[in-house]
Amino acid sequence: MEMHAELTPEQVAIKEAVAELCADFPDEYWRERDAKLEYPQEFVDALAEAGWLSVLIPEEYGGGGGTVADASIILEAINRSGGSGVPAHAQMYTMGTVLRHGSEEQKQRLLPRIASNDIRLQAFGVTEPDAGSDTTRIRTFAARDGDEYVVNGSKIWTSRFQHSDYMLLLCRTTRYEDVEKKTDGLSVLLVDLREAGDSIKFRQIRTMTSHETNELFFEDVRVPVSNRIGEEGKGFRYILSGMNVERILVASEVLGDGFWFVDRASAYARERVVFGRPIGMNQGVQFPLAQAYAQLHAASLVRWQAAALFDSGKQPGFEANSAKLLASQATWAAANAAMDTFGGYGVAEEFDIERKFREARLPLIAPVNNNLILAYIGHQVLGMPKSY
Numbered sequence: 001m002e003m004h005a006e007l008t009p010e011q012v013a014i015k016e017a018v019a020e021l022c023a024d025f026p027d028e029y030w031r032e033r034d035a036k037l038e039y040p041q042e043f044v045d046a047l048a049e050a051g052w053l054s055v056l057i058p059e060e061y062g063g064g065g066g067t068v069a070d071a072s073i074i075l076e077a078i079n080r081s082g083g084s085g086v087p088a089h090a091q092m093y094t095m096g097t098v099l100r101h102g103s104e105e106q107k108q109r110l111l112p113r114i115a116s117n118d119i120r121l122q123a124f125g126v127t128e129p130d131a132g133s134d135t136t137r138i139r140t141f142a143a144r145d146g147d148e149y150v151v152n153g154s155k156i157w158t159s160r161f162q163h164s165d166y167m168l169l170l171c172r173t174t175r176y177e178d179v180e181k182k183t184d185g186l187s188v189l190l191v192d193l194r195e196a197g198d199s200i201k202f203r204q205i206r207t208m209t210s211h212e213t214n215e216l217f218f219e220d221v222r223v224p225v226s227n228r229i230g231e232e233g234k235g236f237r238y239i240l241s242g243m244n245v246e247r248i249l250v251a252s253e254v255l256g257d258g259f260w261f262v263d264r265a266s267a268y269a270r271e272r273v274v275f276g277r278p279i280g281m282n283q284g285v286q287f288p289l290a291q292a293y294a295q296l297h298a299a300s301l302v303r304w305q306a307a308a309l310f311d312s313g314k315q316p317g318f319e320a321n322s323a324k325l326l327a328s329q330a331t332w333a334a335a336n337a338a339m340d341t342f343g344g345y346g347v348a349e350e351f352d353i354e355r356k357f358r359e360a361r362l363p364l365i366a367p368v369n370n371n372l373i374l375a376y377i378g379h380q381v382l383g384m385p386k387s388y
């Protein structure tokens, strides 16, 4: 019944192929990973082998040469199937920093091996315990020692660290106190985690969703200068340029969840009979689902606009951030409407609503908190004074 007006026939084919792959990973598979807080390795392998994780790598480096819109379709389809793109999504876009700002030597060295799934670039270390959303306050420091940097410090919430061969690390090469502009003096290093070995210690953080994330401690980690991306001290700009893609792709998987809630809840509301009629006949049940569905479509259009702008070479900061804001809110509305529709069964693990409900809370907080998006729109777009 649903319209595909915004998708080309090729994109409809991508959506259907991903949905077919996901059919091999049914609800029970995700329920079990969730219960055991296990990483869905088989699913991530299947996605990589089918080439879906390298869609954004240009063909000349062995990737699919697709657009951000194509990648959005893939992630939305995964989450709409009841699964989760989160364990794999960074493999799609983290390489964008290397692609856009790395040297030709670095691209030749890394991208074909990421595309062929020989190496995984799944980890992205920005957030620190004492800096939080205020990224320029990070303190992890890379001191130059000949042809190497020696890194000391800590990171928190570094996801997929245990399932990655390399990590993109944002660190200071000039201290906050010594720069004129607080966004200066930050650099991006590509850390080979196998070489780093025990010089990076980690502690896994148990969370309410099956989201492998860690606190990291760096003790004299040696990184060759040849693994620095772009110029020293300009790393903040490089990281920011990748964030618009991250926002668009996160919005897409979040929308997949939102549509999943509406799909499941409307099906249940058509079938569940109480007081002699389907509960979906009651407007108290029907309207919140209809409302959430309309909100999801509105957020989806902003997401398509952001993707189209990015794919045409622009940096759509407002659109990408708005897509993540609106998608997370629409999906949270859908999650609550589904919870209400299922009544008591909503909290029973075997119906999967409670698992997805927990997952649907996170996008309001991460990868960027919605407050910070509103602050960005408030001061960058509307010209009001900054709160920080």
Ligand SMILES: Cc1cc2nc3c(=O)[nH]c(=O)nc-3n(C[C@H](O)[C@H](O)[C@H](O)COP(=O)(O)OP(=O)(O)OC[C@H]3O[C@@H](n4cnc5c(N)ncnc54)[C@H](O)[C@@H]3O)c2cc1C
Residues within 6 Å of the ligand: 123, 124, 125, 126, 127, 131, 132, 133, 134, 156, 157, 158, 159, 160, 207, 211, 213, 362, 365, 366, 367, 368, 369, 370, 371, 372, 375, 387, 388
């Ligand atoms: C499961 C998970 C996975 C993650 N994965 C990664 C990862 O792989 N790599 C990585 O680098 N990071 C990761 N993060 C970190 C994530 O990006 C941060 O949690 C997020 O940016 C918010 O930072 P914080 O938790 O330190 O909150 P804080 O910055 O401490 O903020 C706390 C609250 O105060 C609000 N607040 C603070 N300042 C303002 C202000 N000026 N105006 C209005 N409100 C304000 C915030 O919006 C928030 O509600 C992950 C986080 C989670 C939970």
